[in-house]
Amino acid sequence: MLEQQLINALSLGSVYALFALGFTLVFGVLGVINLSHGTVFMLGAYAALQAVTRLNLPLSAALLVAFVFSGALGLAIDVLVLRPLRQRQAPHLIPMIATIGIAIFFNSATQGLFGAENLRFPSGLVPDQQLIWGDIQISVLEAGIVIFSFSLMAAMLMVMKKTQLGRALRAIAESPKAAALLGINVEGLFMLTSFIAAALGGIGGVLIALYSNAVFPLMGQPMLHKGIAVIILGGMGDIRGALVGGLFLGFAEVLAVAYIGSTMRDAIAFGLLFVVLLLRPQGLFGKVLERKA
Amino acid sequence: MSALLEVAGLEVAYGHIEAVRGISFEVHAGEIRTLVGANGAGKSTTLLALSGLVRARAGSIRFDGEELLRLKSHQIVDRGLVQVAEGRAILTTLSVKENLELGAYRRQDRIGIASDLEKVLTLFPLLHERIDTMAGNLSGGEQQMLAIGRALLARPRLLLLDEPSMGLAPLVVQGIFRTLGEINHDGLTIFLVEQNVRQALKIAQYGYVLETGRIVLADSGRRLLDEPKVLEAYLGG
Numbered sequence: 001m002l003e004q005q006l007i008n009a010l011s012l013g014s015v016y017a018l019f020a021l022g023f024t025l026v027f028g029v030l031g032v033i034n035l036s037h038g039t040v041f042m043l044g045a046y047a048a049l050q051a052v053t054r055l056n057l058p059l060s061a062a063l064l065v066a067f068v069f070s071g072a073l074g075l076a077i078d079v080l081v082l083r084p085l086r087q088r089q090a091p092h093l094i095p096m097i098a099t100i101g102i103a104i105f106f107n108s109a110t111q112g113l114f115g116a117e118n119l120r121f122p123s124g125l126v127p128d129q130q131l132i133w134g135d136i137q138i139s140v141l142e143a144g145i146v147i148f149s150f151s152l153m154a155a156m157l158m159v160m161k162k163t164q165l166g167r168a169l170r171a172i173a174e175s176p177k178a179a180a181l182l183g184i185n186v187e188g189l190f191m192l193t194s195f196i197a198a199a200l201g202g203i204g205g206v207l208i209a210l211y212s213n214a215v216f217p218l219m220g221q222p223m224l225h226k227g228i229a230v231i232i233l234g235g236m237g238d239i240r241g242a243l244v245g246g247l248f249l250g251f252a253e254v255l256a257v258a259y260i261g262s263t264m265r266d267a268i269a270f271g272l273l274f275v276v277l278l279l280r281p282q283g284l285f286g287k288v289l290e291r292k293a
Numbered sequence: 294m295s296a297l298l299e300v301a302g303l304e305v306a307y308g309h310i311e312a313v314r315g316i317s318f319e320v321h322a323g324e325i326r327t328l329v330g331a332n333g334a335g336k337s338t339t340l341l342a343l344s345g346l347v348r349a350r351a352g353s354i355r356f357d358g359e360e361l362l363r364l365k366s367h368q369i370v371d372r373g374l375v376q377v378a379e380g381r382a383i384l385t386t387l388s389v390k391e392n393l394e395l396g397a398y399r400r401q402d403r404i405g406i407a408s409d410l411e412k413v414l415t416l417f418p419l420l421h422e423r424i425d426t427m428a429g430n431l432s433g434g435e436q437q438m439l440a441i442g443r444a445l446l447a448r449p450r451l452l453l454l455d456e457p458s459m460g461l462a463p464l465v466v467q468g469i470f471r472t473l474g475e476i477n478h479d480g481l482t483i484f485l486v487e488q489n490v491r492q493a494l495k496i497a498q499y500g501y502v503l504e505t506g507r508i509v510l511a512d513s514g515r516r517l518l519d520e521p522k523v524l525e526a527y528l529g530g
Contacts, residue, residue, distance in 0.1 A: 170384070170387060170391075171384050174386050177346060178384060180344075181346070181366065181370070181376050181378050183367045186367075
């Protein structure tokens, strides 16, 4: 049943990649390790759940709600927390610690509002059909996750490589000062990046909540740890790295469960990660590059 | 002739350190003007204030009659005030072509951009040969050409240059200055900040000498070159 395991790994890896994409984008452009990304991911799932259960919206509309809600939250975090720190030229660790505070605040608030227990999306929201292709089965949800993640990655790579917006973002990633002198509205693109990254995180939250059939206040935390591992593995700030790193972790976990045992899942996955980093400390796509002033 | 750029009483401070202490100067359309001085005199700070990257504490910066002091960097580029920063500020992880394309970031006129790109590549044929190279792999002189070419693609009305001679071999510096002369001859106004006082005063019609945040001398380039104080302090006696 190797083929089936590969399919499972592909869908799990796609979710990791989707999560890591926003995470790596914020790091690449803003230079901040945003430890509230897992929380934004969790809140996206809650927003969609509310949209479905209280407003009776279909899944597509709920995804849109999650996108906008999480995106707005990411934007607010940038404007209210990260920007004041930038303006005071706070050293790198400070914004990271501030995002830990944000994460704790929202995780607790969510627990207070909705309780700590597992909530679920109503069944039948996604057709529970299986697509069967020879020996391989893939659920509609899994297929959707894989297609969505891959097309999003492809679109993002295209934007970064081929458009003036992408060049501007890469310019900011290398030097915000040089970018500003070219007439790039650096603060504006920081806001755009924060919105998009968080919005994608929110969508990721809905997808994983559907995939694992659980919404709970701390669902973002394991994801955050994996996200950090994925972007370190892929190369900090690199979009291709988020994809390859996410898939790597997905495959490592699924194959570890299938052939070694589920208790060893994280040990195997993170052990492999460690080996890769020993061989290539800058990550798979990382450049050895210092950020300029 | 009225001034294109008029700076009056400009003061910039970093915390308690006053880097620029109330300087006034102007740049007229069509000329090359220079601000020379030693390291730490406040030259780069002045340029950063002009481009809106550091906030002035007092004074006024009028460009073509409009006050720039409260504008953001990208709005200042929109007005046609474009800076080639100290150390060239080349984007090393982007190709030469991508760097040039970003020079035209604020522009929408595709045809104009294409023809300006052509002009820049004629002006700097070396860039044409290395168009797809990562900019980080260029030599210092080539990077300076790229920085100037990139700024030209913004279609500046006033080009600000911060020490284009920095770290370059004398022959390369001469080439860069010759090009600046040509660009100016074609009608572009240039405000040049330099530590290479001799080269700068040779090319400029008018110059200012900046010392610890104050302008201490102002005269035509030629007369400043003969000024005993300048000779002694900057040109090795």
